[in-house]
Amino acid sequence: MTATPKASQLNLERAAAPGPDASALGTPRVSVVAPAHNEEENIHRLVQEVHDALAPRGISFEFIVVDDGSTDSTRAKVQALMKDRPWLRCVAMTRTPPGKGNGQSAAFHAGFRATRGELVAVLDADLQNDPAEIPQMLDLLVAQRADMVQGDRSHARQDNAIRKIGSWVGRVFRKALLGDTIRDTGCSLRLMKREIAVQLPLEFRGMHRFIPVTARHLGFTVIEMPVKHRARVAGVPKYGLGIMQRAIPGLIDCFAVRYMRNRRRPVSGVEVPRDGTDAR
Numbered sequence: 001m002t003a004t005p006k007a008s009q010l011n012l013e014r015a016a017a018p019g020p021d022a023s024a025l026g027t028p029r030v031s032v033v034a035p036a037h038n039e040e041e042n043i044h045r046l047v048q049e050v051h052d053a054l055a056p057r058g059i060s061f062e063f064i065v066v067d068d069g070s071t072d073s074t075r076a077k078v079q080a081l082m083k084d085r086p087w088l089r090c091v092a093m094t095r096t097p098p099g100k101g102n103g104q105s106a107a108f109h110a111g112f113r114a115t116r117g118e119l120v121a122v123l124d125a126d127l128q129n130d131p132a133e134i135p136q137m138l139d140l141l142v143a144q145r146a147d148m149v150q151g152d153r154s155h156a157r158q159d160n161a162i163r164k165i166g167s168w169v170g171r172v173f174r175k176a177l178l179g180d181t182i183r184d185t186g187c188s189l190r191l192m193k194r195e196i197a198v199q200l201p202l203e204f205r206g207m208h209r210f211i212p213v214t215a216r217h218l219g220f221t222v223i224e225m226p227v228k229h230r231a232r233v234a235g236v237p238k239y240g241l242g243i244m245q246r247a248i249p250g251l252i253d254c255f256a257v258r259y260m261r262n263r264r265r266p267v268s269g270v271e272v273p274r275d276g277t278d279a280r
Contacts (some may be wrong), residue, residue: 026089028060030138031194032115035107036065041234043218046125047081047088053131057148058139064089065125066111067102094277103217104188108211109202112194120197122190129189130228136193140225147220148196150182150212151227165197180213182224189227196220201260206253 025126032050036043048064054061067075067090078090091114096102112120121137123129129151170174186209196215201207207214 002094006101007244010080013252023124026060028062028117029239030054030059030061030119030121030134030191031115032061032063032121032123032131032134033108033111033115034063034065034077035068035100035101035104036074037068037069038074039125040070040071040074040077040124043074043077044081045129047078047085049127049131050276051085051087053134057135059135062087062115062117063087064091064114066090066107067092068101068107069093069099070101071099099174100133103205103208105205105208106200108197108200108208112200112202115194115197117195120192120227122192124188126232127234128230128232129187130230133189133227134191134223140223143192144223145221146223147218147224148190148192148212148215150185150189150222150224152184153187153189153227154183155228176216180210180216182212182222185212186208187227187229187251193220194210206249209253266269 010135034046039046043065045063048261050063065074065078067078075092078088082088082090088110091109091110093102093110100109108122114115119138119141121132121134123134137151140146141149187276188208190211192211192215196218199218199279200211215222
Protein backbone atom coordinates (compact mmCIF):
# COMPACT_ATOMS: atom_id res chain seq x y z
CA MET A 1 0.00 0.00 0.00
CA THR A 2 1.63 3.23 -1.14
CA ALA A 3 0.78 6.58 0.36
CA THR A 4 -0.30 9.38 -1.90
CA PRO A 5 -0.41 13.05 -0.88
CA LYS A 6 -3.27 13.93 1.41
CA ALA A 7 -6.08 16.08 0.08
CA SER A 8 -4.70 19.12 1.90
CA GLN A 9 -1.41 18.65 0.04
CA LEU A 10 -2.86 18.26 -3.44
CA ASN A 11 -3.36 21.99 -4.07
CA LEU A 12 -6.94 21.35 -5.10
CA GLU A 13 -8.72 24.09 -6.94
CA ARG A 14 -12.27 24.59 -8.18
CA ALA A 15 -11.90 25.29 -11.89
CA ALA A 16 -13.40 28.73 -12.30
CA ALA A 17 -15.80 29.54 -15.10
CA PRO A 18 -18.34 32.30 -15.64
CA GLY A 19 -21.93 31.51 -14.78
CA PRO A 20 -24.10 30.92 -11.71
CA ASP A 21 -22.46 29.65 -8.55
CA ALA A 22 -23.45 26.04 -7.84
CA SER A 23 -23.78 26.90 -4.14
CA ALA A 24 -26.71 29.15 -4.99
CA LEU A 25 -28.75 26.09 -5.91
CA GLY A 26 -28.94 24.84 -2.33
CA THR A 27 -27.89 21.45 -1.02
CA PRO A 28 -28.34 18.73 -3.64
CA ARG A 29 -29.75 15.30 -2.86
CA VAL A 30 -27.03 13.52 -4.82
CA SER A 31 -23.44 14.49 -5.57
CA VAL A 32 -22.06 12.59 -8.56
CA VAL A 33 -18.26 12.22 -8.65
CA ALA A 34 -16.20 11.06 -11.63
CA PRO A 35 -12.37 11.02 -11.79
CA ALA A 36 -11.08 11.86 -15.26
CA HIS A 37 -7.60 11.54 -16.72
CA ASN A 38 -7.34 12.48 -20.41
CA GLU A 39 -11.00 11.87 -21.20
CA GLU A 40 -11.53 14.78 -23.60
CA GLU A 41 -13.35 12.55 -26.09
CA ASN A 42 -15.88 11.35 -23.52
CA ILE A 43 -16.49 14.26 -21.17
CA HIS A 44 -19.24 16.09 -23.07
CA ARG A 45 -21.34 12.96 -23.49
CA LEU A 46 -20.74 12.02 -19.84
CA VAL A 47 -21.99 15.39 -18.59
CA GLN A 48 -25.08 15.13 -20.77
CA GLU A 49 -25.83 11.56 -19.66
CA VAL A 50 -25.59 12.48 -15.97
CA HIS A 51 -28.02 15.35 -16.51
CA ASP A 52 -30.43 13.19 -18.53
CA ALA A 53 -30.36 10.47 -15.87
CA LEU A 54 -31.21 12.68 -12.90
CA ALA A 55 -32.92 15.90 -13.99
CA PRO A 56 -36.06 14.28 -15.52
CA ARG A 57 -36.58 12.38 -12.26
CA GLY A 58 -36.60 15.61 -10.28
CA ILE A 59 -33.51 14.54 -8.32
CA SER A 60 -31.49 17.56 -7.20
CA PHE A 61 -27.84 16.93 -7.99
CA GLU A 62 -24.39 18.27 -8.62
CA PHE A 63 -21.77 16.68 -10.84
CA ILE A 64 -18.12 16.95 -9.82
CA VAL A 65 -15.51 16.01 -12.41
CA VAL A 66 -12.11 15.46 -10.78
CA ASP A 67 -9.44 16.28 -13.34
CA ASP A 68 -6.59 14.00 -12.31
CA GLY A 69 -3.58 15.54 -14.02
CA SER A 70 -4.96 15.45 -17.56
CA THR A 71 -2.57 16.58 -20.29
CA ASP A 72 -5.29 16.96 -22.91
CA SER A 73 -8.26 19.36 -23.00
CA THR A 74 -10.39 17.53 -20.42
CA ARG A 75 -10.36 20.39 -17.91
CA ALA A 76 -10.90 23.07 -20.55
CA LYS A 77 -13.91 21.21 -21.91
CA VAL A 78 -15.42 20.87 -18.44
CA GLN A 79 -14.90 24.58 -17.82
CA ALA A 80 -16.64 25.42 -21.09
CA LEU A 81 -19.58 23.21 -20.13
CA MET A 82 -19.80 24.86 -16.70
CA LYS A 83 -20.82 28.20 -18.22
CA ASP A 84 -24.49 27.30 -18.50
CA ARG A 85 -24.61 24.35 -16.09
CA PRO A 86 -24.54 25.60 -12.49
CA TRP A 87 -24.76 22.02 -11.24
CA LEU A 88 -21.45 21.13 -12.89
CA ARG A 89 -18.19 21.57 -10.96
CA CYS A 90 -14.56 20.71 -11.56
CA VAL A 91 -11.90 19.86 -9.00
CA ALA A 92 -8.41 19.95 -10.48
CA MET A 93 -5.59 17.98 -8.89
CA THR A 94 -2.58 20.05 -9.85
CA ARG A 95 0.22 18.40 -7.87
CA THR A 96 0.49 15.27 -9.97
CA PRO A 97 3.48 13.44 -11.49
CA PRO A 98 4.43 14.91 -14.89
CA GLY A 99 2.12 13.50 -17.53
CA LYS A 100 0.32 11.29 -15.03
CA GLY A 101 -2.45 11.41 -12.47
CA ASN A 102 -2.40 10.57 -8.77
CA GLY A 103 -4.75 7.66 -9.38
CA GLN A 104 -8.37 6.84 -8.67
CA SER A 105 -8.03 6.63 -4.89
CA ALA A 106 -6.62 10.14 -4.60
CA ALA A 107 -9.14 11.47 -7.12
CA PHE A 108 -12.04 9.97 -5.18
CA HIS A 109 -10.56 11.35 -1.95
CA ALA A 110 -10.53 14.86 -3.39
CA GLY A 111 -13.93 14.59 -5.03
CA PHE A 112 -15.70 13.19 -1.98
CA ARG A 113 -14.52 16.06 0.19
CA ALA A 114 -15.84 18.57 -2.30
CA THR A 115 -19.35 17.08 -2.26
CA ARG A 116 -22.33 18.85 -0.70
CA GLY A 117 -25.02 16.23 -1.24
CA GLU A 118 -26.63 13.89 1.25
CA LEU A 119 -25.66 10.98 -1.01
CA VAL A 120 -22.60 10.41 -3.19
CA ALA A 121 -22.77 8.55 -6.50
CA VAL A 122 -19.58 7.44 -8.20
CA LEU A 123 -18.82 6.45 -11.77
CA ASP A 124 -15.91 6.34 -14.19
CA ALA A 125 -15.51 9.01 -16.85
CA ASP A 126 -14.96 6.54 -19.68
CA LEU A 127 -18.72 5.96 -20.26
CA GLN A 128 -18.49 2.26 -19.40
CA ASN A 129 -20.78 2.94 -16.42
CA ASP A 130 -24.33 4.02 -17.28
CA PRO A 131 -25.49 7.08 -15.28
CA ALA A 132 -29.09 6.04 -16.00
CA GLU A 133 -28.70 3.37 -13.31
CA ILE A 134 -28.10 5.91 -10.52
CA PRO A 135 -31.84 6.54 -9.96
CA GLN A 136 -32.37 2.77 -9.69
CA MET A 137 -29.65 2.63 -7.05
CA LEU A 138 -31.34 5.47 -5.19
CA ASP A 139 -34.68 3.64 -5.22
CA LEU A 140 -33.01 0.44 -3.99
CA LEU A 141 -31.06 2.22 -1.25
CA VAL A 142 -34.26 3.77 0.09
CA ALA A 143 -36.35 0.59 -0.25
CA GLN A 144 -33.75 -1.61 1.48
CA ARG A 145 -32.74 1.06 4.02
CA ALA A 146 -29.14 0.43 3.05
CA ASP A 147 -26.13 2.71 3.41
CA MET A 148 -24.47 1.80 0.11
CA VAL A 149 -25.51 0.21 -3.17
CA GLN A 150 -22.55 -1.37 -4.96
CA GLY A 151 -22.70 -2.06 -8.70
CA ASP A 152 -21.99 -5.58 -9.95
CA ARG A 153 -20.78 -5.97 -13.56
CA SER A 154 -19.76 -9.61 -13.20
CA HIS A 155 -22.59 -10.82 -15.45
CA ALA A 156 -21.88 -8.29 -18.19
CA ARG A 157 -18.14 -7.55 -18.27
CA GLN A 158 -16.88 -5.97 -21.51
CA ASP A 159 -13.22 -6.51 -20.61
CA ASN A 160 -10.60 -8.73 -22.18
CA ALA A 161 -9.71 -12.15 -20.73
CA ILE A 162 -6.70 -10.85 -18.78
CA ARG A 163 -8.76 -8.29 -16.87
CA LYS A 164 -11.53 -10.83 -16.21
CA ILE A 165 -9.04 -13.34 -14.81
CA GLY A 166 -7.40 -10.62 -12.71
CA SER A 167 -10.77 -9.66 -11.25
CA TRP A 168 -11.53 -13.29 -10.40
CA VAL A 169 -8.15 -13.76 -8.69
CA GLY A 170 -8.65 -10.55 -6.73
CA ARG A 171 -12.08 -11.71 -5.57
CA VAL A 172 -10.62 -15.00 -4.31
CA PHE A 173 -7.90 -13.20 -2.33
CA ARG A 174 -10.34 -10.68 -0.84
CA LYS A 175 -12.69 -13.40 0.32
CA ALA A 176 -9.86 -15.44 1.86
CA LEU A 177 -8.13 -12.55 3.63
CA LEU A 178 -10.99 -10.17 4.38
CA GLY A 179 -14.13 -12.28 4.29
CA ASP A 180 -15.28 -9.99 1.49
CA THR A 181 -18.26 -11.43 -0.39
CA ILE A 182 -18.82 -8.45 -2.71
CA ARG A 183 -18.72 -9.86 -6.24
CA ASP A 184 -17.41 -6.78 -8.04
CA THR A 185 -15.67 -4.45 -5.61
CA GLY A 186 -13.78 -2.90 -8.54
CA CYS A 187 -16.94 -1.51 -10.11
CA SER A 188 -16.86 2.26 -9.67
CA LEU A 189 -20.62 2.65 -10.11
CA ARG A 190 -22.03 2.92 -6.60
CA LEU A 191 -24.22 5.12 -4.41
CA MET A 192 -23.50 5.76 -0.74
CA LYS A 193 -24.27 8.06 2.13
CA ARG A 194 -21.80 10.92 2.29
CA GLU A 195 -20.78 9.97 5.82
CA ILE A 196 -19.25 6.81 4.35
CA ALA A 197 -17.42 8.62 1.56
CA VAL A 198 -15.58 11.01 3.86
CA GLN A 199 -14.42 8.22 6.21
CA LEU A 200 -12.73 6.07 3.57
CA PRO A 201 -8.89 5.90 3.75
CA LEU A 202 -8.45 6.92 0.13
CA GLU A 203 -5.29 8.92 0.68
CA PHE A 204 -3.54 5.59 0.13
CA ARG A 205 -3.07 4.33 -3.42
CA GLY A 206 -5.23 1.37 -4.39
CA MET A 207 -7.78 1.75 -1.60
CA HIS A 208 -10.59 2.53 -4.05
CA ARG A 209 -10.73 -1.21 -4.74
CA PHE A 210 -11.80 -1.78 -1.14
CA ILE A 211 -14.55 0.82 -0.77
CA PRO A 212 -17.42 -1.67 -0.19
CA VAL A 213 -15.53 -3.92 2.23
CA THR A 214 -14.20 -0.89 4.13
CA ALA A 215 -17.75 0.44 4.45
CA ARG A 216 -18.80 -2.88 5.95
CA HIS A 217 -15.84 -2.80 8.34
CA LEU A 218 -17.08 0.63 9.45
CA GLY A 219 -20.46 -0.90 10.29
CA PHE A 220 -22.47 0.25 7.27
CA THR A 221 -24.92 -1.87 5.29
CA VAL A 222 -23.81 -2.59 1.73
CA ILE A 223 -26.05 -4.25 -0.85
CA GLU A 224 -25.35 -5.10 -4.49
CA MET A 225 -27.18 -4.36 -7.73
CA PRO A 226 -26.44 -5.81 -11.19
CA VAL A 227 -25.39 -3.03 -13.57
CA LYS A 228 -24.42 -2.69 -17.20
CA HIS A 229 -20.83 -2.54 -18.39
CA ARG A 230 -20.60 -0.76 -21.70
CA ALA A 231 -17.71 -1.05 -24.11
CA ARG A 232 -15.39 1.96 -24.21
CA VAL A 233 -16.16 3.98 -27.34
CA ALA A 234 -13.33 6.52 -27.19
CA GLY A 235 -9.97 6.98 -25.52
CA VAL A 236 -7.89 4.28 -23.84
CA PRO A 237 -7.90 2.83 -20.28
CA LYS A 238 -5.84 4.97 -17.91
CA TYR A 239 -5.75 3.25 -14.52
CA GLY A 240 -3.60 0.13 -14.64
CA LEU A 241 -3.95 -2.89 -16.92
CA GLY A 242 -1.22 -5.45 -16.29
CA ILE A 243 -0.75 -7.98 -13.52
CA MET A 244 2.15 -6.00 -12.06
CA GLN A 245 -0.09 -2.94 -11.78
CA ARG A 246 -3.17 -4.69 -10.40
CA ALA A 247 -2.87 -8.23 -9.02
CA ILE A 248 0.35 -8.04 -7.01
CA PRO A 249 -0.28 -4.59 -5.47
CA GLY A 250 -3.87 -5.68 -4.87
CA LEU A 251 -2.72 -8.69 -2.86
CA ILE A 252 -0.42 -6.51 -0.76
CA ASP A 253 -3.28 -4.08 -0.21
CA CYS A 254 -5.47 -6.95 1.04
CA PHE A 255 -3.03 -7.50 3.89
CA ALA A 256 -2.94 -3.75 4.58
CA VAL A 257 -6.74 -3.53 4.74
CA ARG A 258 -6.84 -6.56 7.02
CA TYR A 259 -4.29 -4.91 9.31
CA MET A 260 -6.29 -1.66 9.42
CA ARG A 261 -9.51 -3.58 10.09
CA ASN A 262 -7.97 -5.40 13.04
CA ARG A 263 -6.45 -2.22 14.46
CA ARG A 264 -9.47 0.03 13.98
CA ARG A 265 -11.35 1.11 17.10
CA PRO A 266 -14.74 2.89 17.33
CA VAL A 267 -14.36 6.67 17.49
CA SER A 268 -18.01 7.71 17.73
CA GLY A 269 -19.10 9.58 20.84
CA VAL A 270 -21.74 11.82 22.30
CA GLU A 271 -21.27 14.99 24.31
CA VAL A 272 -22.20 14.72 27.98
CA PRO A 273 -24.87 17.28 28.99
CA ARG A 274 -24.06 19.83 31.68
CA ASP A 275 -27.02 18.88 33.88
CA GLY A 276 -25.63 15.43 34.60
CA THR A 277 -28.40 13.46 32.86
CA ASP A 278 -27.61 10.34 30.87
CA ALA A 279 -26.25 11.36 27.46
CA ARG A 280 -27.25 8.13 25.74
